[in-house]
Amino acid sequence: MSVLQEISSNVKNMKQLEYSDLARRMTQIKEDLRQGVEKPFKEVIDVSWGDPHRGGMKPLTFVRQVLAACVYPQLMNDNKLPVDVRQRAQKLLDGCAGRSVGSYSATQGIPEIVQRVSEFISRRDGGVPSNPENIFLCCGSQWALSRILNVLVNAEAAFTTGVLAPAPCYRTTTLSIEGLGGVVIPYYLSEEQGWELQVEELQQALESAGGACNPIALYVINPGNPTGHVQSRKSMQEVIRFASEKRLFLLADEVYQGCIYGEKEFVSYKRVLAEMGPPLSDTVELASFHSASKGFMGECGLRGGYVELVNLDPAVKKYIYTLFTADSSAPLLGQIALDLMTNPPLPGDPSYFQFDQETQHIKSTVDKNVKKAFEVVNSLQGFSCPAVEGGAFAFPRIHLPAKAIQKAKEVGMQPDTFYCLKLLEEAGVLVSPGSDFGQKEGTFHFRFCILILHDVLEELLRRLTLFHTQFMKDFS
């Protein structure tokens, strides 16, 4: 008897990504290279993840010094670490049970850190108040999202719970919805308008879902993944009105709020909601998510995220609390990373100068990347890519020649996966195929990370250019 014979149907619904096959192939290729097999490239450039450190970006010194001091407090004995590092580490250790980052913390997180996160949120939102009781620190924002979804998605109801999610959308979110027994109701973002969210599409999505499910929540991600679009205030207001009208719980994934390029500004859903005034500001239910994984810190591996809840029924919040309690606490180093993210060194602090230099360097690198990627990608035949306004990725569209589409069908692959596989094998570049994100029928894309070293980006674009030119020749 194998357990597989009767796997929970929810779990069966979680489809493996196209990307998984590519990742496996990459592992083989890396092994080949290690064994000295000849290839047209010396190493694989993996830009399939939104992972700045993977892309060569360096951690921030202040952050790592504080973390190291918290992990091994004896480091503070010799005064080699700057005084503000030592002070911060001591303060943080004071909040840890037994003064150790190896202890569990309270369910919502170390109270002093939760307090400081709420102060950060309030500052960010021009003074809109934030109550620490509504904040939960967790093992990454995706974990928090899946906990909130767990409260909303009722797998046993007569009607499946539906969650509106954008197309294209970051696959981890849609996987979570499916795994909980919910169904994703895709709303198409408007590619011609730089991936804008148009409220008519939200309406259209609900109508297409018809009576087949019970829509209960609306998931938005701003800045967008994979699209790189930053929403305007007007668009956000429309979304809020829509959520209110249709009685939908608003899930706002804002992890890329620290990654903004060009002229647009980030404004949080919480702030826009508050500034719309009652009755909306008192009734629309909102959960917003942020994390230490992106932005200047890029500490994905520490798993530090949080969720802030707005306008929740206290009885419902109680159940959210129960769920979080069942998880034990968020990793303490992740919690500390959040403290450092929301309270960086200030002018006058001993660490400020270096911190400022490092963050400015990251900023100018990414600004350069965004420009260069836009230029080069749009210069290639058959490619079109809107400017990346925010986030970690570029998401160009490729107009594949009919021959290539045909060939892909013959080998049983999605056309963009086929393109990506060849790109990997012939140029040693791993990107994520658009099929995994949901795209309009007949369109093809891929996604790559731009939070990487400029040299790496240049090399990537060079290889892409060579490969693509050859590809178009071969398949025209």
Add this chain to the structure above:
Amino acid sequence: MTTSLDFVNPRVRAIRVSEQTLLESLKPFKGVIDVSSGDPHRTGMKPISFVRQVLAVCLYPHLLQDNPFPPDVKLRAQRLLQICEGGSLGSYTASSGLHHVRQTIADFITKRDAGISANPKNVFISSGAQRALMVVVKLLSGGEGLTKTGILAPQPCPHTLPPLLDEAGVLAVPYRLMEDRGWALDLNQLRQALESYRGRCNPRAIYISNPGNPTGHVQDRKSIQEVVQLAAAEKLLLLVDEVYQDSVYGQNTEFLSYKRVLFEMGREFSETVELVSFHSLSCASVAECGLRAGYMEAVNMDPDVLKVFDTMLCTDISAPTTGQLALDLMLNPPEPGDPSYDTHAQELLLTRTVLTRNAERALEVLNDLPGFSCQPAMGGIYLYPRVQLPAEIREQAEMLGLEADVFYCQKLLEEEGLLLGKR
């Protein structure tokens, strides 16, 4: 409000709130001695130096140049940084964990089980053992009414188990442990539990905690064999929580893993019984609960199921990288001859000594108190005394709508500042 109570997922509404949570929320003052959860650092046990030194260097590699850390610390940190993407533990890893660490775990298991080999493909790293357990339980969950999945669960069991089963929509099928025999497992109890619940649900697995949480019982080979035979006969998946395997201190007691016993039972069992065992950083020796990493090893499971494990772990992206590295340090510690070996060995010995002494002393004191009786523990980090409460106390508790032992614990907290756990 859109989301009133009516809309809340009924499974979430059904999660039993552990009384421990209720007690914790009552903590009135700072000088409380909190021994309610398995969190050694909380009460002053010190972390293992080697672990903390290597992690500090991994976090801040500048320490490689400018610091008098022992050479083996620096070497290990360099090695571990090499396996992290971009040379940083700020990167995500594969969903099932860093391959190098999975290999370390497999090597540890092989050595522990006298050469019975473990394959890293069967090892899955997660953000704590509970997370891995939830993955497997969710996989098993399904059915409704009479076909609803059931899992045999010990009474008493770890306080985290009932909420986990509730959340997964799985029924707990309780089997009593025998208090008068040091909380031993009894085959008859297991059989009885199966019989009585067979008509009411679909039992698909047995959950075991060995060394026992909260009981401190350590199963001998015969006891483990009996469970394995039952699992084979009844076609049940074995879910074995072995987190406290490193803290067996009873006289003439040794820890035997379920896997080892299974493989030493001959092919009829070793090739067919499906088993998943769990371990984590939240154990006695390193006790790095706050770093949040654990793993499961799957034995005799379909490779397609293993793929599903990986997909399910994808929704967390990956376990904290620092936790994964700490697993490597825990399971591949300094060896004799290494510069850090002596300190490391001393620290482990100290933990063990404290544990053993505490167990003896606490047992003495408790068994001297009127109304208390406590079985000696052989392993793990808890004692689980029984207390006969006088009628007066029981009445007062009833008037307040509390269970008598919860009431007792509450008063103990209020009057003496001592927080215990209650099952």
